């Protein structure tokens with residue numbers, strides 16, 4: 001049995017779902033891969049809980065859920081006031097997981113890689129702005145840098161492009177990458193106004209209280225930028241042309257539906273070009289997704305057209321991508 005030390009940054013929705021998956025699958029990982037994952041630190045914005053012998057994840061979840069912040073945990077554990085940068089240097093770990101929403105996390109990703117630690121993340125901005133630097137550093141040091149959950153949650157589109165299709169030249173990708181906009185557009189087809197559909201998405205926890213990232217197309221733009229980096233070459237988000245769904249009316253959505261089509265926020269990724277915009281999609285297209293599904297249609301020179309469709313959001317689904325990357329990293333170490 002190989003023990004793999006894990007340092008977890010971020011203990012919000014995804015962080016807690018990852019902890020839940022690690023608890024639930026402990027035996028499965030031991031039996032299938034001969035790996036014992038030991039979480040040696042957990043961080044939120046209040047502090048870092050660090051125990052080299054391994055933290056009791058059930059207790060950590062209980063503390064976070066009842067007290068709201070890790071720094072309130074005072075009995076058996078030391079709570080440190082490390083910055084993420086100090087924590088990745090100080091804490092001995094084999095795999096660092098970043099499931100924070102820290103936009104500047106690329107700085108400590110780079111430090112973790114320089115320290116020889118594998119890094120697994122669901123956090124998009126580091127990749128959408130610093131892909132070349134981060135992946136370059138990881139390759140130079142032969143350290144895993146894995147980010148499946150940044151695009152399409154646990155649906156393995158990154159793995160498909162990065163680890164399969166290695167002999168194919170990708171010609172283009174069309175994809176629906178943001179579930180919140182799909183939800184809003186579907187509700188508008190049923191007769192809600194944009195504002196009503198947005199409010200409903202917020203009340204169900206599908207859209208954030210500040211919904212701009214989703215409805216202005218920024219989230220889809222980050223993801224499309226990451227797809228470009230993987231399928232073609234590094235590019236940064238500021239090169240993407242992004243238009244969201246804010247200007248679309250109920251009348252427009254319903255007229256398109258009456259013609260047997262549907263409007264979806266579609267990302268088009270071609271060599272040197274990333275575009276996100278609302279587009280009419282035929283109802284029999286793989287891009288005519290519903291609910292929390294995402295889809296990508298990848299065109300390559302040898303394989304032709306390949307469609308991948310699956311969950312694009314959700315906590316269990318995002319945890320699937322993160323945990324799969326952790327296992328991948330552990331097997332490579």
Ligand SMILES: NC(=O)c1ccc[n+]([C@@H]2O[C@H](COP(=O)([O-])OP(=O)(O)OC[C@H]3O[C@@H](n4cnc5c(N)ncnc54)[C@H](OP(=O)(O)O)[C@@H]3O)[C@@H](O)[C@H]2O)c1
Pocket residue numbers: 009010011012013014015043044045046069084099100101102122123124149150153313314315318
């Ligand atoms: N939710 C999804 O379905 C989904 C899907 C794919 C990708 N993602 C991405 O996954 C990440 C996490 O999403 P989430 O929904 O779990 O967000 P969240 O609930 O807001 O949780 C973010 C967590 O990160 C912590 N945090 C922020 N900055 C930090 C820092 N510098 N050091 C240590 N901890 C820090 C927060 O601490 P506090 O608890 O103290 O606030 C919180 O625990 C985001 O980047 C998101 O875009 C989410």
